[in-house]
Amino acid sequence: MKAEIIAVGTELLLGQIVNTNAQYLSRELAAMGIDVYYQTVVGDNMERLKEALRLSSSRADIVILSGGLGPTQDDLTKDALASLLNRSLHIDRMAMDRIERFFQDRGVVMTENNRRQAIAIEGGTPLPNETGLAVGNAITQDGTHYIVLPGPPKELIPMFEQQAKPWLLQHVLTDELPIYSKMLKFAGIGESALDERLSDLITEQTDPTIALYAKDGEVTVRISTKAASESEAMVRLDELQERIRERGPEFMYASEDVPIEKVIVDTMADRGLTLSAAESCTGGLVAESLTSVPGSATMFLGGIVSYTNEMKRKLVHIPQALLEGDDAPGAVSREVAQALAENVRLITDSDFGLSVTGVAGPGYAERKPVGLVYIGLSQRGRETEVHELNLQGNRETIRLRATKALLYRLWRRLVSEGSEQA
């Protein structure tokens, strides 16, 4: 099955927005075993839109269109497709009801152009829009399948998931088995290092397939298989998951698509454990990452951003002798990382205390190089561990990597605690 994606919108051609829809759709189609050969972006222009449609129709089995379903005269996607297929347009009653109700509920008079959002193509299947007003469409003609989706990602993604994907599985991929996937998440290891550990599995892959993605200091491994039933798929995926896990059991923190901070927050909340953090060069990023997870209020007690030496003394009670003087190790040191982690834990009376101190750059501090970072992990009744990191990258990257490295160490500790408990 060959597919093409056409995104419609002058705002894309002006560079006002980035085409994340193409990425989302490409990834979803790849996971369904459908090959995407081209992605095209075309403006809100009838002639050029029809030219793009004609070309894609001549080459692909499936053409997915996004954007151009709004209420204005610029929104031409359905008109262009109907014209190409020689079909008429009509108002979809259900979509129109939804639009009218939307304006009624808000006590606002509906302008006439909103009717355009309810337009459907003769003989096609309207795809209801659960999160917006413009109805989508799915239609087959001359062996080519067309799917029309709205432009805003918050409308496109649910419509693809709930309407278009089932339609494709039912009407287009009938001879093919459905695809099932699992996402395995890794931290504490880079993409290329993980790729190397899995290289024989990746080379010999046929079904299930294996794909790696790296983002924000984490690596995602997506494994997919075609199967007649979910239970059959899960047997195969679980078996491959175990083979992958064996290659780096100390790095795989989840078998679903969640960030490591979510696993940490959930695990600690479950076990009734509490946490605090004292940060220097990460400037609040550790606290921010953890508190971005809903439910963190029960386990994250407090954070201190002690950027200056004076604040390290005042807020986290770091002894002057560690910070300044000829023989002092200085703020960026193993000793200060340890004291920050232990003291923030004691001050907040929490089970765990985290710390980061380092040089995020640009520019040196205490004659220490950019990228030198110490992370500390203190735990009630256990010896404090401190790790030295030598990180590459700009200020933002160094802060992010230091944060992820610290969260990884905390996760490791929780895992080993858990196995001791068990």
Add this chain to the structure above:
Amino acid sequence: MKAEIIAVGTELLLGQIVNTNAQYLSRELAAMGIDVYYQTVVGDNMERLKEALRLSSSRADIVILSGGLGPTQDDLTKDALASLLNRSLHIDRMAMDRIERFFQDRGVVMTENNRRQAIAIEGGTPLPNETGLAVGNAITQDGTHYIVLPGPPKELIPMFEQQAKPWLLQHVLTDELPIYSKMLKFAGIGESALDERLSDLITEQTDPTIALYAKDGEVTVRISTKAASESEAMVRLDELQERIRERGPEFMYASEDVPIEKVIVDTMADRGLTLSAAESCTGGLVAESLTSVPGSATMFLGGIVSYTNEMKRKLVHIPQALLEGDDAPGAVSREVAQALAENVRLITDSDFGLSVTGVAGPGYAERKPVGLVYIGLSQRGRETEVHELNLQGNRETIRLRATKALLYRLWRRLVSEGSEQA
């Protein structure tokens, strides 16, 4: 001038990465007065790449290619273009020297396939790669201009800025005047509200042109003009800038493309002022934003993330009577925002103290609705101001908007202080 952008790379068609290059190039071309009619993505496949090239050549004056310049057999862009144009390939000596030096410096043996990165097309202009190894190319044939750029944005952007853009101005846009732009930055006002205030200016625009973009709680207005000289352009741009500023002088915080936290850090560092922050629902985002700016170490003294009531008492000395009890206003209140801002300022002995307390959701707190946030701004010798916000969106959006609203209030205060001083 009509342009098309072709991005080459199977990783784009698999959805592993998003095509930010197309956005960057589209925006840059638009600013130069060049219309982009199509963006295309094609995989690492010689036949389909040549088909895409042929089609773009037949329609456009300028074809910009990105990606496919690496060392592997998959990297086909220059081969495809040379084949289409019936030109030979050769090794560019300067690029080859650079590659050899790169490996020598690292004491690593260069594998033979790295020579591919130095390939240039006969009769074209090699575009040096300042941040990577693969050389770019610019070439004109049969009235169409081709520019070949590397895929990684950190190589593509500098090569476009320093090599491709000057080449286009000198060889292609010779009859046209160069374009000059300014970026005006706004905070504290939404994109649609600003759009409305500027609507007559936008409607009547010819030259200079006006374009609005919104991102992360800030709005950017780009104004551009064609002019024979920079000084002539600046006269026109400064005049339009003044007309735009007049429509919302209290919202425009910069006439260059910087985030508001950068303006705050620079202004405070200049004036020798210091700052601290006590955060609840933003969980460290205020501290993280400010400390993301290089040089913030001199003005940002410390931050406290007091997520729980106990920590508000312990770390920021908030009276129990404000937090709990039948008559207590509770943690999410005007009173607590005020106390947090004042106390963190006193604890750290800084000139300004910031605070945020609110409900970021999901789920209610103290029977208060999601999105209710109080922000506080305390200043040495001045009355503390507190603002109530009622924010829409998910947890992430509410945290971001609360942070930006607080930074906006701080910037306003700095502006009024500055004018009092002056």
